[in-house]
Amino acid sequence: MKFYIACDHAGFNIKENVKNIVKDLGHEIIDLGTNSNDRVDYPDFAHKLSLAVLEDKNSFGILICGTGIGMSVTANKHKGIRAALCHDAYTAEMARAHNDANVLCFGERVVGIGVIESMIKTWCETKFEGGRHSNRVKKIEIS
Numbered sequence: 001m002k003f004y005i006a007c008d009h010a011g012f013n014i015k016e017n018v019k020n021i022v023k024d025l026g027h028e029i030i031d032l033g034t035n036s037n038d039r040v041d042y043p044d045f046a047h048k049l050s051l052a053v054l055e056d057k058n059s060f061g062i063l064i065c066g067t068g069i070g071m072s073v074t075a076n077k078h079k080g081i082r083a084a085l086c087h088d089a090y091t092a093e094m095a096r097a098h099n100d101a102n103v104l105c106f107g108e109r110v111v112g113i114g115v116i117e118s119m120i121k122t123w124c125e126t127k128f129e130g131g132r133h134s135n136r137v138k139k140i141e142i143s
Helices: 009-024 042-055 069-075 089-099 113-125 132-140
Strands: 002-007 028-031 060-065 083-085 103-107
Touching: 002 009, 002 042, 009 028, 009 060, 009 113, 042 060, 042 069, 042 103, 060 069, 069 083, 069 103, 083 089, 089 113, 089 132, 103 113
Parallel strands: 002 028, 002 060, 060 103, 083 103
Antiparallel strands: none
16 A cells, blocks of 8 residues: 655654554555644645545545644545544544545544554555445535
């Protein structure tokens, strides 16, 4: 799998660890910033990542901020992006299996590295179930 990753200043401290988790699972990861603890605006990075995922079919994204809320709200403004704010392996599994989510969002101030590792592993192992969920996912995009 190919992943793009981006964060704001509130997600920067954990980003290198997340990149290593993805690499250790045998996947490619491309870092879109930010690259320091200097204050930045999360929408800039959520938009950048969303556009990259939309352009690179079959890729996925990981967005990190303090809570994950701002990143997920912003990413979901893009038609074709299904960004899921996850807090554990179960929510990551359901996001992939039932919602065909293509962007995983979480907060550095909310979840620890062990939970993050289990979310990413589960995300990578889970396929979209299709079936009854396909019609529901189609209903997400109304415009």
